[in-house]
Amino acid sequence: MTTVICPYCFDRAPASRLPYRCLMMATGVRGGTPCDAEPDDVWAGFMGPSVPPSRRLRGPVFAAPRTLAALRGSATRQPCPGCGVASSVRVCRRCHSDFPSEYCDQDSRIIALVGAKASGKSTYVSVLVNELRGRVGREYNISLPAMGDETQRRDREMAEDLYERLQLPDTTRPAAMGFNDPLLYRLSVPRRGRYARSSRHTTLVFFDAAGEDLKSAEAMARYTQYLAAADGIILLVDPLQMGSVRDSGATADGPPLPAVETSPQQIAADLAAQLRSHGRSVSRGRVTTPMAVAVTKTDALRSLLGAHSPLLRNATHAGGEQDDDDRLAVHEELRSLLSDWDSGVLCRQLENDFAELSYFGLSALGAPPPADAPADAPKSGPQPLRVEDPLLWLLGRRGLIQVRKSRPASRDRAERADA
Numbered sequence: 001m002t003t004v005i006c007p008y009c010f011d012r013a014p015a016s017r018l019p020y021r022c023l024m025m026a027t028g029v030r031g032g033t034p035c036d037a038e039p040d041d042v043w044a045g046f047m048g049p050s051v052p053p054s055r056r057l058r059g060p061v062f063a064a065p066r067t068l069a070a071l072r073g074s075a076t077r078q079p080c081p082g083c084g085v086a087s088s089v090r091v092c093r094r095c096h097s098d099f100p101s102e103y104c105d106q107d108s109r110i111i112a113l114v115g116a117k118a119s120g121k122s123t124y125v126s127v128l129v130n131e132l133r134g135r136v137g138r139e140y141n142i143s144l145p146a147m148g149d150e151t152q153r154r155d156r157e158m159a160e161d162l163y164e165r166l167q168l169p170d171t172t173r174p175a176a177m178g179f180n181d182p183l184l185y186r187l188s189v190p191r192r193g194r195y196a197r198s199s200r201h202t203t204l205v206f207f208d209a210a211g212e213d214l215k216s217a218e219a220m221a222r223y224t225q226y227l228a229a230a231d232g233i234i235l236l237v238d239p240l241q242m243g244s245v246r247d248s249g250a251t252a253d254g255p256p257l258p259a260v261e262t263s264p265q266q267i268a269a270d271l272a273a274q275l276r277s278h279g280r281s282v283s284r285g286r287v288t289t290p291m292a293v294a295v296t297k298t299d300a301l302r303s304l305l306g307a308h309s310p311l312l313r314n315a316t317h318a319g320g321e322q323d324d325d326d327r328l329a330v331h332e333e334l335r336s337l338l339s340d341w342d343s344g345v346l347c348r349q350l351e352n353d354f355a356e357l358s359y360f361g362l363s364a365l366g367a368p369p370p371a372d373a374p375a376d377a378p379k380s381g382p383q384p385l386r387v388e389d390p391l392l393w394l395l396g397r398r399g400l401i402q403v404r405k406s407r408p409a410s411r412d413r414a415e416r417a418d419a
């Protein structure tokens with residue numbers, strides 16, 4: 001059974017239970033009269049006062065029939081009880097938002113992107129999507145089309161700004177100024193083995209929060225629904241916020257250092273508190289939502305890394321598999337760097353709060369923005385490093401991509417005993 005999570009209000013429902021919206025088409029079979037628009041108070045209530053009265057009039061919503069075909073999910077169109085014309089538009093039963101076509105055909109996975117203001121979230125999403133379609137997509141045979149008109153429009157805009165105009169994203173506006181819709185993508189990955197000719201589809205919902213909204217527990221409460229619904233969280237940590245990195249002079253050639261923002265340990269602590277209070281499962285006091293902690297802007301850290309640091313190159317993805325040894329090498333490298341920078345405060349905080357944790361290091365741009373034009377991408381365009389790793393780890397944990405694990409520790413021990 002397919003479970004659909006509304007990307008707007010995060011209500012979780014079996015796909016077969018979702019109501020339909022009549023499209024009010026003029027080809028009505030019963031006497032040829034189409035349905036009239038009627039006020040959708042549920043939707044208007046959810047959207048708030050910004051929606052003008054004329055836009056509140058919409059096609060009537062009707063319940064899904066409880067026939068066997070509908071319950072099995074094999075009936076994708078249903079006749080409207082008012083006009084008899086079939087509709088395929090599904091809506092959320094709680095907020096009545098329309099879902100893009102195909103949204104309800106597969107399970108949804110919500111990936112929450114959090115991090116302080118200017119930690120690099122919006123730049124990261126734009127580059128990540130581009131890499132998943134290009135270099136990384138080729139290795140895994142992934143396809144990632146944007147779903148729905150709104151995501152398609154924003155997806156095009158993000159790519160044009162960053163890759164054609166070489167402009168970095170603007171600061172993301174806080175939720176108080178109107179909620180930012182999440183980005184919806186349909187991720188298709190080929191199956192392996194017996195089902196090798198088919199693909200597995202998942203809806204990926206990326207929610208790029210405004211750093212502004214994460215600076216206090218109070219402001220974060222606006223995002224509670226979304227954080228509580230997340231299947232995985234990517235916490236971006238800006239190394240240029242760390243006192244010892246700022247003092248090290250490592251970034252002397254780049255643009256001026258950014259203003260000091262909320263500390264990542266503060267965001268992590270508030271996040272864990274939110275998740276606990278919203279009933280996310282907890283194991284021995286730690287939240288079980290998988291947490292990928294990614295240090296961004298590693299291009300600015302080159303002088304602090306050893307010549308063989310795994311952060312200086314991309315993972316190989318040979319054979320369409322994520323290499324777990326490589327991930328662990330990055331994890332160890334970051335854990336030790338982070339611990340050097342703040343005597344382990346952030347790692348201790350995270351490890352006390354989250355049961356499933358992996359550290360990553362990435363650079364969306366591959367080089368600092370030009371010193372004389374800090375709102376631009378480097379002249380050569382983004383040359384990203386390791387942007388895909390955190391998401392692939394989250395997907396791998398759900399069995400959505402293949403992960404190559406090193407030999408199980410128990411077998412290693414047994415072999416050593418034999419020798």
Ligand SMILES: Nc1nc2c(ncn2[C@@H]2O[C@H](COP(=O)(O)OP(=O)(O)OP(=O)(O)O)[C@@H](O)[C@H]2O)c(=O)[nH]1
Nearest residue numbers: 117118119120121122123171172211297364365368
């Ligand atoms: N050196 C370096 N700087 C980066 C990189 N990515 C982003 N930046 C810098 O960080 C700034 C903020 O990036 P955004 O992506 O807008 O950050 P954000 O987290 O979305 O910020 P808010 O929307 O305000 O929360 C950019 O303007 C760049 O100056 C990178 O890969 N390397």
Ligand SMILES: [Mg+2]
Nearest residue numbers: 121122171172
């Ligand atoms: Mg942003």
Ligand SMILES: [Zn+2]
Nearest residue numbers: 006009092095
């Ligand atoms: Zn909804």
Ligand SMILES: [Zn+2]
Nearest residue numbers: 022035080083
């Ligand atoms: Zn109708």
